[in-house]
Amino acid sequence: MKVATRSLLATILLLAVSATTSVISAADGDTVRVKTLTFSDITKRSGTWLFPPPDRYEKVLMEYTLKCDPATTQDNYPCGEWDYLTYTILTDSTGEFDSTRLTQVNYVVRRSTPDSFAYATQFTAPLKRYRATNVTRAGGANGTWYDVGATNQSTDLVIKKNGARSRFLWKASDLEAAGIMAGPISGISVTALDSVGNIELFTVRIGQTTATSVDKFLKDDGLTTVVRRTVTLDDARNEIPFSSTFNWDGTSNILIEFSCNNAPKNVRLAGGATTVAGVVDDGTRYVYSFRQADQMQVNGDIGSEIGNEITISFWSFGNANELPVNNSILEAYDDQDRRVLNIHMPWENGTVYWDAGRDPNSGAYDRIEKAAPTTATEGQWNHWTFTKNAANGEMKIYLNGEIFHSGNGKSRNMTGIKRMVIGSGSAGSYRGMIDEFQVWNKVLAQSEIKSWMNRHITDLHPNATNLLAVYSAESDTDPLVARDGSASAYHASMFGLPTRDRIDLDQMGYLTESTSTRPAIGLETGSIPGSPLRVDIDVPQAIRRTSVIMYERPVQPRVYATDAPDHPAIPTDTLLVQQAGWIPILDEAGLKVDSQRVAADVTLRKVVSPYYSPVVQFEIGRYITPYGIGLDLGPNGFKWVYDVTDFAPLLRNNVTLSAGNQQELIDLTFIFIKGTPARDVKQIDQVWYERGAMFPDVLTNKALAPVDVPLNPEAKTFKLKAVTSGHDFSNATNCAEFCKRDHFFAIDGQEKFVWPLWKECGDNPVYPQGGT
Numbered sequence: 001m002k003v004a005t006r007s008l009l010a011t012i013l014l015l016a017v018s019a020t021t022s023v024i025s026a027a028d029g030d031t032v033r034v035k036t037l038t039f040s041d042i043t044k045r046s047g048t049w050l051f052p053p054p055d056r057y058e059k060v061l062m063e064y065t066l067k068c069d070p071a072t073t074q075d076n077y078p079c080g081e082w083d084y085l086t087y088t089i090l091t092d093s094t095g096e097f098d099s100t101r102l103t104q105v106n107y108v109v110r111r112s113t114p115d116s117f118a119y120a121t122q123f124t125a126p127l128k129r130y131r132a133t134n135v136t137r138a139g140g141a142n143g144t145w146y147d148v149g150a151t152n153q154s155t156d157l158v159i160k161k162n163g164a165r166s167r168f169l170w171k172a173s174d175l176e177a178a179g180i181m182a183g184p185i186s187g188i189s190v191t192a193l194d195s196v197g198n199i200e201l202f203t204v205r206i207g208q209t210t211a212t213s214v215d216k217f218l219k220d221d222g223l224t225t226v227v228r229r230t231v232t233l234d235d236a237r238n239e240i241p242f243s244s245t246f247n248w249d250g251t252s253n254i255l256i257e258f259s260c261n262n263a264p265k266n267v268r269l270a271g272g273a274t275t276v277a278g279v280v281d282d283g284t285r286y287v288y289s290f291r292q293a294d295q296m297q298v299n300g301d302i303g304s305e306i307g308n309e310i311t312i313s314f315w316s317f318g319n320a321n322e323l324p325v326n327n328s329i330l331e332a333y334d335d336q337d338r339r340v341l342n343i344h345m346p347w348e349n350g351t352v353y354w355d356a357g358r359d360p361n362s363g364a365y366d367r368i369e370k371a372a373p374t375t376a377t378e379g380q381w382n383h384w385t386f387t388k389n390a391a392n393g394e395m396k397i398y399l400n401g402e403i404f405h406s407g408n409g410k411s412r413n414m415t416g417i418k419r420m421v422i423g424s425g426s427a428g429s430y431r432g433m434i435d436e437f438q439v440w441n442k443v444l445a446q447s448e449i450k451s452w453m454n455r456h457i458t459d460l461h462p463n464a465t466n467l468l469a470v471y472s473a474e475s476d477t478d479p480l481v482a483r484d485g486s487a488s489a490y491h492a493s494m495f496g497l498p499t500r501d502r503i504d505l506d507q508m509g510y511l512t513e514s515t516s517t518r519p520a521i522g523l524e525t526g527s528i529p530g531s532p533l534r535v536d537i538d539v540p541q542a543i544r545r546t547s548v549i550m551y552e553r554p555v556q557p558r559v560y561a562t563d564a565p566d567h568p569a570i571p572t573d574t575l576l577v578q579q580a581g582w583i584p585i586l587d588e589a590g591l592k593v594d595s596q597r598v599a600a601d602v603t604l605r606k607v608v609s610p611y612y613s614p615v616v617q618f619e620i621g622r623y624i625t626p627y628g629i630g631l632d633l634g635p636n637g638f639k640w641v642y643d644v645t646d647f648a649p650l651l652r653n654n655v656t657l658s659a660g661n662q663q664e665l666i667d668l669t670f671i672f673i674k675g676t677p678a679r680d681v682k683q684i685d686q687v688w689y690e691r692g693a694m695f696p697d698v699l700t701n702k703a704l705a706p707v708d709v710p711l712n713p714e715a716k717t718f719k720l721k722a723v724t725s726g727h728d729f730s731n732a733t734n735c736a737e738f739c740k741r742d743h744f745f746a747i748d749g750q751e752k753f754v755w756p757l758w759k760e761c762g763d764n765p766v767y768p769q770g771g772t
Contacts, residue, residue, distance in 0.1 A: 032672040036657055039637070039665040042071050043363035046658035051670070054652045058675030060645045062621060064088070064659070065667040067637030068628065073363045073662050079628025080663025085725060087691075088621035088642075088659040088668070092650050095614025097684040099559050104568035106607040108549045110293035110496055117548070118600035119577035125540035127585045128504070129593050130201055130261075132229040132535045133243040143186050143526030145239070146178045150272025154193055155517040157280040158258045159202075159233075159267035165259040165508040166280040168518045169214050172253055180523060182250025187241045187524030188226075191270040192233040201261040201505060201537060202231045204240070208252035214279045216454040217400065218509025220380060223257055229535065233267060239524070243532045256521070259505050261539060274518035281508040282455065286473040286500050287317075287435040288423070288482070289542070294496035295424035296482050302439065302468055302490045303332065303417025310356060310414050311440035313385040313449065315510050316345065318378035318432035321590050324350050328425030329434070334416040338363065341414060343386060345430060346377050352404075354397055356388035357412030363662070366410035368395045376404075378432070381510040383453045387443045388414065394443075401450035422471070423498060433501060435472060436511070442466035454512050457485075473500045479545060479576060494547070497576070501542045506588070538585065548575040548604070555609035568611050577602075616686060620644050622723050625663045627769045637667065638766060644670075646721065649681050683712045687720075706746070720745060724757055 036049045068078035075081050092098075105113040148170060158166050188204055205223035215221075226242035248254065288296070312330060324346045332341035342355040350371050357366040366388070376382050376399055385398040390413040397404040422437060423430050436456070442463050452461060457470055469490045471482045479500065482492040550573040553566055560567050580600035584592040621642050644651070651670065660666040688704050697703035711718065724743060740758040744751050 030674040032674070034670040034672070035667075036670070037659060037666055037668040039067055039069070039667055042665065043073055043662060045660050045662075045666075046656070048654050048656045051651050051653060051655045052672055054649075055672075055674065056677060056680075057645065057648050057672050058677055059643065059671075059673040060648045060651060061671040061673070062088070062642040062644045063639055063667075063669040063671065064621060064642060065637040065639040065669075066625075066633055067665040067667070068631055068633050069665045072664060077628050079631045079633065080625060080661075081627070081629055083627055084625045084661055084663060085691075086623060086625055086659070086661050086663075087619055089657065090618045090620050090647065090650055091615065091656040091658070092618060093562075093615045093656070095559055095616075097649065098616045098686050099612040099614055100616050100686075101610055102568075102613050103608045103610050104551055104555055106551055106609075107604050108551075109546060112293075113606050115606045116603055118580035118603040119546070119548070119575075120580050120598050121577065121601045123543045123545075123578045124583070124596065124598045125543055126583050127538040127596065128541050129585055129587050130228070130505075130537045130539060131588070132201060132537050134229050134533045134535055135241045135243050135530045136533065137241060137528060137530045141528050141530070142239075143524040143528050145187075145189065145522045145524050146175075146180050147189075147520065147522045148174055148178045148180075149274075149518055149520040151191060151270040151520045153270075153272050153517050154268045155271045155515065155519055156266045156268045157515055157517075158190075158269055158519055159196075159199055159260055159263050160283075161263055161265050162283070162285055163260055163262050163504065163508065164281060165218055165257065165505065166278060166515075167214050167218055167255060167257045167509075168274070168278040169209070169211070169276045170254050170256065170521075171212075171276070172251055175248070175254070175523070178523075180248070180525060182248055183525060184245045184247050184527045185242070185523050185525055186245050186528045187239055188256075189237055189239045189522035189524070190233070190519055191237045192235055193268040193270060194265070195233065195235045196264055196267050197232040199231050199233065199260050199263045199267070200539070201228060201259075202240075203228045203257075203259045203505060204242075205257040205259075206246050207255050208249060209255050210252060211255075212253065213276060214255070216279055216512050216514070217381075217383075218257070218279060218281065218512060220506065221255070223255060230537065237522070239522070241524070241528070241530060243530075245527055258519075259508065261504050269519045271517050271519040273516055276518075277514040277516055278518050279509075279512050280515055282511045282513050284435070284472075284474055284508070284511045285502050286476070287315075287433045287503055288437075288471070288473050289433050289499040289501035289544075290423040290430050291496075291499075291544075292429045292431070293424055294429060294494075294498040296422040296471065296492040296494055296498060298420035298422065298439075298469065298492045299484075299490040300418045300420065302420060302488070303415075305441050305468055305488075306414045306417055306439075307441070308390040308413050309388065309441060309443045310341070311385060311387045311442065311444045312341075312343065312438070313383070313440075313444070313453070314437040315381055315383050315435045316377070316432060317381050317434075317507065318345070318430075319590065320374070320379040322431040323378045324348050324374075325428060325431065327428040327430045328421075329430040330420070330422055331425035331427075332414075332417045332420040334358070334360070335418045337419075339365070339426075340417050341420070342425070342427075344427065345384070346372055350374070350377075352377070352384075352397065354386045354388075354395060354405075356386070356395060357390055357410065357414050359412050360416065364412070366395060366407075366412045368397065368405055368407035368410070370397070370405040372399075372404075381507070383510070385444070385449050385453075389443045390414070398446065398449055401446070401453055403446065422492065424496070433503070433507075437469075437471040438467065439469040440466050441468055454510065456511065476500055480547065480574070497545055497547045499542050499544045504539060543578060544583075545576045546579050548577055549573075550575060555611050557610050557612070559612040559614055561614065568609065617689065618647065618650060618684070618686065619689065619723055620647050621659070622725060624725060625661070626766045628663065631766070631769060633664070633766070637665070645677060646681060646719070647684075648672075648677070649684070679717065682715045685709060720753065 204227035329345035693703035
């Protein structure tokens, strides 16, 4: 039999039945009641309940009661303001009556499967273009040189093999003692104790300050770049001309920053002791870089150690060309996939949100939020800390060690976490770099945050035993695993794939150390004419690899048990590849200046293979909720009764159900009346189950297309059961449920069983409603 229909948002069942006549037994008429969801469940809308064993029932009724109550969580009304479709779903996992057609693709990349995906097996490093400036002085012109600082010691912290960044302060009195007066400075000299060539992108920045110490965080403080080029140093005094003159005011202290991208080896420079400690980067070179669909999935066992207190802290460097955008840099969920923790960093409106704690009954959660300046979320490193103490109700956000925002009366705890994700969540993907991502089961004091934010956590931390996890790309070796550096070993799996990026030059300096040895320098005074020449230097960057999850088992169009070892949904391999195509060459600001091509070695083509699951969702009830403003359904609610006798073979033993939404409280009770049924159900076939079967698609057979249905030879009669609703503005007249429409089935090409989908407003027993 071929069945076709013109019906929207449809569930269509074919029931094969046999007629029955028999004598009513003494037990007929006995009633069994099964209560599932109740008003006290508030937000619970699914579960598994024990039903009677298989038996014969004259009737099976489902009593569905709605109640308006202030405890509802959908909005601020006791009954939800708007009308929504709501479904009652029975999930059968036996496979006895029907199966669900599923499909399996042959690969997945970044949580989707494009029609084709080309990749390279021989990798090409992306390039970052730096602007350097060489300087040529006509006739060897020079100014007057003055030496500043002792040379009885040495330091190898300024120029290092893997790059370095350092900053030192010279007081105005130091310069005056050396004989320097206010005016132009045109060059700097350092005395190397080793000869070395090709110090890549050696950079000097200089600025005037009233500060008497060097901040531990080497952020952009408005220093002027006077040197940026590749240099060679002899084991002697090396004079390096500036590309632009710096004018000292004669009274301010000066800060001088040195950095380089790399060098053939660590270079010793002559220097001496200083009473003002210098600050050097601690050698950290690798961070996690996230783009669309990149994420780290933390070992879910971490949730067992989180309760009333939590601290989340990390360094972030948001991509200024892509933020702000809707994203979650952290999400954590309970066993019902409800969010317990969340950080939007930031949302598309530039606001940082911190959600922590959820009431398992009401679903309500605690939140604080505040708009952040762009400099706090993108284009530079910033240290963020998020804390929650459910015992005293305090939630706080710290930015670079200072209080950014706080809230009180936030007493919901963080228990029940089963899954934690970093970098990409249900709200979207973070774009940028992350380092030193830490999870603590204790609220850290502000003094502790400020004291430790610029260094790696060690056993010397006063709360070291409360550190649950710390993820630092510096120590990773497996591209698919982010290693937890704490004693907990909650290692995280990488998907997408976050890149272990190497940071360069200005990106260094958020994790630092102090040094009491300052390099000896010479400063050249006077305005010396020279010819600056721009030179572009392309520096190779970390290769962005993509994980491709392969599903290469042969797939047959048959039923697979959910635990079958050859199940089509079990991956067969994970490939780490580089996506083929054009990749941009970016400048220091992250703007595209050129591109290079990655040639394809392999191209995957999408293959979709059908198979069947024994797990079937049967819809046994549906309606559109009432408009709730001003609505009162009475102290006991309003009850609808569904005849679900045809589903009696499924309503037995352990039954899994889901029902309703959060608009109203619900009570769902089943009544089994023992006796002889009008007919025995032999088979249940779900012909269609398409909630999104919209009008244009139905007309063109893109949805609810005709299907062939084999008839059970043991059956005497057959019954078609349709559950339809027209709650969508997708037809030509754009009137949704506001227009009367006829629906029908076509059996073997013949139109039959026409019925109107319409209900007069005056016939609706729920009155008065706030809308139609």
